[in-house]
Amino acid sequence: MKILILGFGKTGQAVYNFLSKYDYDIFIYDQNYLNIDRGKYYSLDDLKKELPLFDICIRSPGIKRTSEVYHLGEILSKKIVSEIEFSLNFLKTKHIIGVSGTNGKTTTCQMIKTLLDEKYRTFLLGNIGTPLINYVDLINESDILILELSSFILENTSSLTCEVVVYTSLSENHLDGVENISIYYGSKKRLLFQNPSLLVCDSSTQKIFKIRQHNLNYLCNYRFKLNKVNQKNLNYAIEVANFYHLNHNQIQSGIDKIKIDHYRQEIICKSKLFIFVNDSKSTSIDATNSCIDQFEKDRKILILSGVFKSDDVNKFNLNKVNKVYCFGQISKLFSNNVIKMSSLEEILIDIKNTVKEKSIVLFSPGGSSFDLYKSYQERGEHFNILVKKIWKSESENIK
Numbered sequence: 001m002k003i004l005i006l007g008f009g010k011t012g013q014a015v016y017n018f019l020s021k022y023d024y025d026i027f028i029y030d031q032n033y034l035n036i037d038r039g040k041y042y043s044l045d046d047l048k049k050e051l052p053l054f055d056i057c058i059r060s061p062g063i064k065r066t067s068e069v070y071h072l073g074e075i076l077s078k079k080i081v082s083e084i085e086f087s088l089n090f091l092k093t094k095h096i097i098g099v100s101g102t103n104g105k106t107t108t109c110q111m112i113k114t115l116l117d118e119k120y121r122t123f124l125l126g127n128i129g130t131p132l133i134n135y136v137d138l139i140n141e142s143d144i145l146i147l148e149l150s151s152f153i154l155e156n157t158s159s160l161t162c163e164v165v166v167y168t169s170l171s172e173n174h175l176d177g178v179e180n181i182s183i184y185y186g187s188k189k190r191l192l193f194q195n196p197s198l199l200v201c202d203s204s205t206q207k208i209f210k211i212r213q214h215n216l217n218y219l220c221n222y223r224f225k226l227n228k229v230n231q232k233n234l235n236y237a238i239e240v241a242n243f244y245h246l247n248h249n250q251i252q253s254g255i256d257k258i259k260i261d262h263y264r265q266e267i268i269c270k271s272k273l274f275i276f277v278n279d280s281k282s283t284s285i286d287a288t289n290s291c292i293d294q295f296e297k298d299r300k301i302l303i304l305s306g307v308f309k310s311d312d313v314n315k316f317n318l319n320k321v322n323k324v325y326c327f328g329q330i331s332k333l334f335s336n337n338v339i340k341m342s343s344l345e346e347i348l349i350d351i352k353n354t355v356k357e358k359s360i361v362l363f364s365p366g367g368s369s370f371d372l373y374k375s376y377q378e379r380g381e382h383f384n385i386l387v388k389k390i391w392k393s394e395s396e397n398i399k
Contacts, residue, residue: 001025002053004042006073007060008034011083014131015058027054029069044069052076058086061127061152065183082156084147087132092141097240098160098191100149101168101205103287104233107264108168109148111230111237115254119246120144127153144244151187161194164243166236167201170208171286185209198243200236221248224255227265229290234258263380265291265364271391273355279364280380284309288366289317296320298360303347304338305379306330306367316366322359325350329371344383348390 001024005012008030019026027040034041042052047069057077063070074080099109106128113124123139125132126147139145149157170185185208192199192209201213216235226234234255241251260266263280270276275298279291283306292300302321305328313333318324324338325347331340341347351361363383373379 001055002027004029004052004054004057004073004077005060006057006069006080007063008032009060009062010129011060011062011131011133012058014133015083015086018133018136027052029073031069044072047072047076054078056081056086058083059156061150065152065155080156082153083131083133084126084149084153085157085159087136088159090136091132091139091145093139093143093145094141094161094163095144096160096162097144097146097164097166098149098162098196099146099166099168100151100154100188100191101166102171102284103290104168104229105148105150107230107260108166108233108236109146110261111233111258112166112240113146114258115237115241115246115251116144116146116244118250118254120244122146124148126150149191151184154187154190158190158193160191162191162196164198164200164240165191165196166240167191167199167205168233168236169202169286170205171284198240200239202232218242222252222255224258226258226260227294229265229294230260263376265294268384269387269391273358274351274361274391275359276361276387277363278380278383279362280369280376280383282364282366283368283376285313285315285366288364289315291362291364292317292320295360295362299357301325301351301355301359301361303327303344303361303363303365304330304334304367305344305365305372306369307371308333308367321362323355328365328367330365330367345386345390348386352390 003019003024004027005015006029008028016026027042028034029042029047033043054077057073057080059073059080059082097112099105109124109128113122116122122144123135124146125135127150128148170188189209199213206213216239218235218238219231224234238251263278266278268276268278282288282291300321301323304324304326308330325341326334326338327341327343327347334340341350369376369379
């Protein structure tokens with residue numbers, strides 16, 4: 001069997017290492033030249049010139065559906081599949097939870113795992129950073145598999161049968177990698193090819209997918225310390241825990257162990273006038289609007305940045321914000337109603353020098369970090385460093 005691995009990043013390398021245990025004829029495409037003794041390397045020009053045929057093309061999530069190499073890999077192969085789809089051939093467990101959506105996937109997945117760990121052995125894999133193929137030999141029939149599923153993964157996944165499907169939210173995102181919003185939403189809905197025993201989603205998803213679900217309201221029965229957005233995610237997790245028959249004490253014990261990742265609507269410190277919120281994980285309009293709504297009763301200063309995934313910046317709820325700054329590539333899309341500056345440091349210094357009323361400073365960029373930073377984590381850490389540097393120099397109260 002001839003297999004083409006399309007993209008040789010983390011997922012592609014994991015697939016190669018797994019396939020190497022079998023008698024497959026493995027070929028590899030990557031945009032960077034690979035001087036390796038691993039199968040046969042193809043550049044895009046090689047594929048176009050030689051037009052080799054393959055039985056299967058396994059696509060890495062980083063290969064955009066709109067790219068030339070994707071279409072070439074698709075046309076030269078009998079079928080093109082995701083790493084998840086291919087891994088299903090070797091998976092033993094039928095206890096699978098698929099979590100998708102525009103925002104909140106990772107947090108919801110982590111909450112579900114923390115709760116279910118009170119009773120079961122679980123694996124959290126997929127778009128969260130660890131390919132399923134790495135663990136497919138270790139997962140037993142009784143284990144519960146939680147998969148974080150991006151639209152890019154779902155585009156080439158059709159036979160995944162989930163016991164539980166959770167949609168955290170739906171809004172326009174990743175439109176730089178697909179033809180239109182219908183394709184994006186359609187890729188998400190592919191999770192419903194096989195009817196799940198439990199479907200959990202919010203009102204926006206119900207409206208888009210033309211489905212009806214009951215409202216979730218479990219939080220009154222438990223103790224928790226979470227902001228409004230994470231309360232919603234916790235409701236999802238409790239619904240899943242109920243499905244798997246956890247009792248009240250097990251769920252409460254799990255809730256007490258939940259830890260939220262950094263840079264997700266995280267209050268990092270306070271000064272005399274300001275409360276600073278680091279929401280660097282925000283890479284979409286929906287995520288930024290959610291952050292704005294979280295602090296709806298406060299005077300707000302918003303900082304936007306990064307690479308925007310659409311040209312329609314009018315969907316930001318800027319009417320709910322008192323002052324808006326931006327820097328980076330996203331600045332090109334705004335008119336004069338937004339204060340444009342060259343760097344994050346320049347913005348923070350201007351806030352310190354010009355704002356004299358108590359305010360919430362929301363660093364909720366709304367765009368991906370890759371114009372100026374390697375990751376949203378690096379961007380979030382830079383914000384923390386600058387805040388502490390600029391305000392601590394005045395001996396203000398940093399908590």
